[in-house]
Amino acid sequence: MSIPEVLSISELREHLADAMTQVRGPSGSPVYAGRHRRAEVVLLSADRYAQLLADERRAAVAGAIGSTRAEGLQLSEVGEAVMREVADGDLTYDEARARLLAHYRR
Template sequence: MRELRAGLTGVLKQVQQPGAEPVFVGPHRRAEAVVMSVSQYEQLQQQAAVRREAVAEALASVRAEGLEPSPEGLERLQAVADGRMTPEEALEKALAPYRR
């Protein structure tokens, strides 16, 4: 952390460069925080909003057909909306029991 404080100006300049990666910081080389540009953060927020909207639309479509996902299905949808799982991973988990 001492290094971060001493080099904060440089880190801020670094993350502002085009194509720059976020910088992970923490004691003893263990990441506990991330420094990124505002534009990177806003992009992540926009991607999350798009995921949440897509999941909401998919769930509304299913419910419009008079169906209700199982609790496991709802959990998978939530995991996709949260970014913890890709849509492809969710599909694979949903189909796995039928591929035996």
């Protein structure tokens, strides 16, 4: 991946309003900044950041389900439902763990 342009920190400070317009715009392209023109930080829209987190969460859940199936195991209906809620962002990993432990301790 090539980084198009890296602003210095002073340039970012000076052009912050423009940078925010760029990340929120139709293309939503990120703005890179750092010392000595080396990318150290990335400015993204909040929506894009949330999407990246959601993609990462879905990939982690898909990986966990895949690992389970690779071991020759099948998730229960409750397990599948909980994993879907985690993937959708409706449950944290800790909440999912607590729900599953409560279910299987009955």
